[in-house]
Amino acid sequence: MAAIRIENLRKGFGSLEVLKGINLDIADGEFVCFLGPSGCGKSTLLRSIAGLEELDSGSIHLGDRDITDLRSAKRDIAMVFQNYALYPHMNVRKNLSFGLALNGMKRDEIDRRVNNAADILRISELLHRKPRQLSGGQRQRVAIGRAIVREPKLFLLDEPLSNLDAGLRVTMRVELAALHERLGVTMIYVTHDQVEAMTLSDRVVVLDKGKVSQFGTPLELFYQPANLFVAGFIGSPRMNFVTANVVRQDRSELTLSGGGLVRDLTLETLSSTVVAKDKPVTIGIRPDKLELVSPEEAHLVGDVRLVERLGTESHVHIGLENGSDMTAVVRGTHPVANRERIHLRIPPEHCHLFDADGKAIARALDPETQMLINQEKSKRVA
Amino acid sequence: MDMTYAGAEPKVARRKRSAIARHAAPYLFISPWILGFLFFTLGPLVFSLTMSFYDWPVVGERTFVGLDNYRTMIMDDPQFWESLWITVKFAAIYVPFNIVMSFLLALMLHNITFASGFFRTAFYLPSVISGVALVTIWSWIYSKEYGLLNFMLSFVGIDGPNWLGDPNLAIVAIIIASLWGLGGTMLILLTGLKAIPKELYEAATVSGVPGWAQMLFITLPMLGPMLLFTFITSIISAFQQLTIALLLTKGGPLGSTYFFAMYIYDNAFKYFDMGYAAAGSWVMFIIVLALSLGVMRWSAAWVYYEGEVRQNDGEGHA
Numbered sequence: 001m002a003a004i005r006i007e008n009l010r011k012g013f014g015s016l017e018v019l020k021g022i023n024l025d026i027a028d029g030e031f032v033c034f035l036g037p038s039g040c041g042k043s044t045l046l047r048s049i050a051g052l053e054e055l056d057s058g059s060i061h062l063g064d065r066d067i068t069d070l071r072s073a074k075r076d077i078a079m080v081f082q083n084y085a086l087y088p089h090m091n092v093r094k095n096l097s098f099g100l101a102l103n104g105m106k107r108d109e110i111d112r113r114v115n116n117a118a119d120i121l122r123i124s125e126l127l128h129r130k131p132r133q134l135s136g137g138q139r140q141r142v143a144i145g146r147a148i149v150r151e152p153k154l155f156l157l158d159e160p161l162s163n164l165d166a167g168l169r170v171t172m173r174v175e176l177a178a179l180h181e182r183l184g185v186t187m188i189y190v191t192h193d194q195v196e197a198m199t200l201s202d203r204v205v206v207l208d209k210g211k212v213s214q215f216g217t218p219l220e221l222f223y224q225p226a227n228l229f230v231a232g233f234i235g236s237p238r239m240n241f242v243t244a245n246v247v248r249q250d251r252s253e254l255t256l257s258g259g260g261l262v263r264d265l266t267l268e269t270l271s272s273t274v275v276a277k278d279k280p281v282t283i284g285i286r287p288d289k290l291e292l293v294s295p296e297e298a299h300l301v302g303d304v305r306l307v308e309r310l311g312t313e314s315h316v317h318i319g320l321e322n323g324s325d326m327t328a329v330v331r332g333t334h335p336v337a338n339r340e341r342i343h344l345r346i347p348p349e350h351c352h353l354f355d356a357d358g359k360a361i362a363r364a365l366d367p368e369t370q371m372l373i374n375q376e377k378s379k380r381v382a
Numbered sequence: 383m384d385m386t387y388a389g390a391e392p393k394v395a396r397r398k399r400s401a402i403a404r405h406a407a408p409y410l411f412i413s414p415w416i417l418g419f420l421f422f423t424l425g426p427l428v429f430s431l432t433m434s435f436y437d438w439p440v441v442g443e444r445t446f447v448g449l450d451n452y453r454t455m456i457m458d459d460p461q462f463w464e465s466l467w468i469t470v471k472f473a474a475i476y477v478p479f480n481i482v483m484s485f486l487l488a489l490m491l492h493n494i495t496f497a498s499g500f501f502r503t504a505f506y507l508p509s510v511i512s513g514v515a516l517v518t519i520w521s522w523i524y525s526k527e528y529g530l531l532n533f534m535l536s537f538v539g540i541d542g543p544n545w546l547g548d549p550n551l552a553i554v555a556i557i558i559a560s561l562w563g564l565g566g567t568m569l570i571l572l573t574g575l576k577a578i579p580k581e582l583y584e585a586a587t588v589s590g591v592p593g594w595a596q597m598l599f600i601t602l603p604m605l606g607p608m609l610l611f612t613f614i615t616s617i618i619s620a621f622q623q624l625t626i627a628l629l630l631t632k633g634g635p636l637g638s639t640y641f642f643a644m645y646i647y648d649n650a651f652k653y654f655d656m657g658y659a660a661a662g663s664w665v666m667f668i669i670v671l672a673l674s675l676g677v678m679r680w681s682a683a684w685v686y687y688e689g690e691v692r693q694n695d696g697e698g699h700a
Contacts, residue, residue: 052584073590085581089603089686098599099589150589 002063002076002153002186003028004049009058011041011048018044020210022058026188026203031180033197034190036207037233042190043158045207049188050079050156062154073103075154078147082159084139086131092118092142093127096149110149117148120182137168144179155187161196173199194234198222202376206230217376223369228358231284237315237327239352240290242283242300246275254353256281260322263299267348270362275355284352287315288329291345292336298343302326307336318342430660438657451661462662464637465645466669468553472641473620476557480616481609484567491568492575502572509565513625520559521546521630549638552631556639559626567612574608575601606685613681614674621670642666 009022018041026032034042047053049060051072059068067075086095096114118124121141131139140160147155160176161169177200180187191197197204198218206213206221206229213233214226225231231239243259254275256265265283275281295301302320309332316328316336328344330336353361365373409416434452437445455462491502508516523530524545532542545555578601586596602609624643627633633640633648646666650659 050584050588052587072588077588079585079588081581081585083579083581085579085585087582087600089606099586099591102592102595102599103590146585146589 003030004154004186004188005061006049007059007061009045009048009060010056011044011053012056018210019048022210022212024205024212024215026186028063029184029186030202031177031187031189031200033201033204034188034207035194035197035204035233036192036213038192040207041210042192042205042207046079046156046158046188046190049154050077051075076152077154077156078150078152079156080140080143080147080158080160082162084131084143084163086139086142086146088131091128091130092123092134092145095131095142096127096145099146100149113149113151114145117145120148120179121145136164137172140164140172141175144176148183153186155183155185157187157189159190159192162191162193169196176200194236198234206233208233217373219369219373219376223365223373224360225284225352226360228282228284228354231352231354231360235286237287237329239284239286240326240328242285242320242324242326242346243280244283245280246277249275249277256283260320260324261299262301262321265299265346265348265351267351267353268364269353270364275361280356281361282354282358283346284354285346285350287327288313289347289350290326290328291347292328292330292334293343293345295343297345299346300326300344302342302344304336304338304340304342307338316342318344430663433657434661434664436657438655438660440654440656444657447657451658452665455658455661455665461640461645462665465640465642468638468640469621469623469642472553472557472623473617476560476620476623477613477616479557479561480564480567481612483561484564484612485571485605485609487564487568488571488575491572502569506565506569509563511563514629516559516562517626517629520555520562520626524555524630546631547635549636552635552639556623556626556630559630560623567616570608570612571605574605578604603684603686606681607687610677610681610685613677617673617677618670621666 004024004026006022006024006026009019010017011019022045034045036042044053048055051067051070055068059066061067062075062077087098090098093114096117097110100110100113114127115124118127121144123138123141123145126134126138126142131142134142140163143160157176161172164172173196176189180200189196189200198221201218203215203217204221205215208229214221214230216224216226221230221234225234225239228241232241242261244256244261244265245258246254247257247264248255252269254267254269256267259280261283269275290300300320302318304316305319305325306317308315308317312332313329314332314334314336316330316334318326318328320326326344328342336342349366353363355361364370435446435448437447437450487505491498491505494501511519522528526532526542526544526547529542529545531545535542543551545551582600582604583596586600591599622643623641624647627639627641627644628647631639633644642662643666646659646662649655649662
């Protein structure tokens with residue numbers, strides 16, 4: 001096991017700079033996800049750690065060792081690829097043992113490691129089969145097994161579940177979490193699926209255009225997004241945004257008006273926060289926190305464009321009077337209908353605030369959420 | 383009643399006609415190919431087999447001789463064995479060289495990042511040049527007095543030999559000239575190399591598998607079907623070697639490049655013994671077929687097909 005430290009890592013392809021100065025400190029035994037949209041650089045970052053990409057600048061330390069210029073094979077890592085990368089002409093046992101045998105490991109030790117990995121992953125009865133004779137989930141297990149037999153200090157997983165169907169993905173997700181628990185080894189996992197990132201990780205690195213947008217626990221990302229990108233990227237349906245102007249600041253109390261609001265909104269910020277008056281801000285509100293109210297109480301007014309009924313809840317897509325779109329999540333049996341005029345209230349305690357640069361303006365969380373986040377953090381430290 | 387009956391009859395007839403048309407349509411669509419196959423492949427094949435049982439001069443009476451042509455060829459014609467031996471020698475050198483050099487060229491083209499399109503075209507170009515043009519070029523290259531090859535050898539102080547006049551060197555000269563057209567084989571192997579997922583190499587690299595082992599245990603097995611295909615087509619083209627030898631050396635000097643195909647050609651168009659030449663063609667066909675089947679059988683040990691499930695592989699899909 002080992003911690004990993006990345007300092008000012010830069011990587012480009014020709015004139016295109018993909019990674020623009022990445023700094024990360026990942027603790028020993030931590031499960032960290034690199035999350036971001038396509039093209040954000042998450043796979044390039046993982047491949048750089050694996051030694052499959054040459055860096056332009058920066059350094060990578062694994063434990064006490066500087067592995068920046070080491071060959072892949074010398075880094076003490078193992079990698080699981082998105083499309084499994086199993087050798088199709090070798091059976092499962094050969095796939096698992098191939099690298100070990102060519103590195104001069106003794107037969108007994110190879111057998112021990114292969115049998116151990118097969119036991120852990122419950123693939124012992126498949127050892128004689130070729131990859132084409134395995135289901136998607138079994139292939140994925142073999143790919144993970146090939147990483148386990150190396151007994152590495154660091155596991156790198158590049159979207160390992162993206163080729164599986166939805167049901168199997170959930171099963172494999174649970175198995176991966178159990179595997180991490182059992183092995184206790186540092187794991188870095190690349191995904192564009194936020195559910196995977198949120199459920200598996202101790203901490204998540206959200207990447208945007210080659211930069212770390214936020215690095216925190218899943219709950220931190222959800223409840224305390226550092227910027228508009230993270231706020232919009234984490235959570236489904238995505239967070240709603242409304243622009244407004246600060247019309248008054250009285251110590252920690254801000255009054256917002258204009259923009260998309262039909263009625264002033266007053267909310268608390270941390271007392272240390274200073275927001276320039278008349279500067280535009282963005283209010284962020286999760287769809288499930290919007291309240292359908294009477295016209296007198298409403299902050300927003302719009303027309304229902306579409307109602308998606310999902311059973312336990314319904315997603316209501318709304319076109320606001322100022323032309324922007326919004327989504328509200330209501331109970332499944334709510335009688336709201338298409339083309340209906342709708343009045344929405346933004347509960348001040350649940351809204352997020354972002355300055356003109358898109359950075360979050362600090363607000364206090366409710367004690368229960370804060371306690372959960374603290375618990376998550378302390379678990380990681382422990 | 384009558385009217386109903388009268389009205390029903392054309393309806394049934396129409397249905398029958400449309401059913402026939404429905405069944406005939408697919409055959410009509412493939413009929414151009416079937417006709418071509420019958421007239422230009424199966425027809426000549428059957429015709430040549432029939433011909434091989436006859437004493438069949440181009441002009442004059444044909445006489446049925448049974449297996450006499452085959453018996454004479456095998457028992458009493460030393461030229462048959464000599465030409466066969468020269469062809470086998472040629473194939474034994476040409477086939478491995480063709481595959482190995484094509485593979486190395488394909489590997490090189492696969493790995494270069496600079497002007498790969500230009501090199502790909504440059505290496506493939508010779509294989510589209512017609513046989514006659516190719517021979518003209520090579521006869522100039524091999525010429526003892528003013529040939530390019532000897533001219534270049536003179537720079538390193540070597541007095542170049544008479545490539546096409548020396549019985550030991552003439553076959554080497556033909557092998558080299560034949561290898562000039564390896565662009566087709568190279569292109570097939572290059573396509574195969576490009577189809578190997580790069581993640582297989584990356585997984586091996588991360589696992590510490592050295593480069594030579596990646597070549598031996600990943601590249602070659604993954605190229606298996608392509609290698610088998612090029613192996614068999616190389617054998618066939620080696621046995622069919624005619625144009626270069628006919629135009630470059632005319633089978634000489636001293637019969638050292640008198641290939642089996644030339645033996646058949648001479649019997650047909652020099653001695654006008656079409657029956658005997660047809661028997662020679664069928665002997666060549668049987669030899670090539672036997673070799674190809676042998677290679678196919680042997681390939682089961684080293685060629686891997688993605689879709690194939692072998693008996694000892696396991697229990698099928700999970």
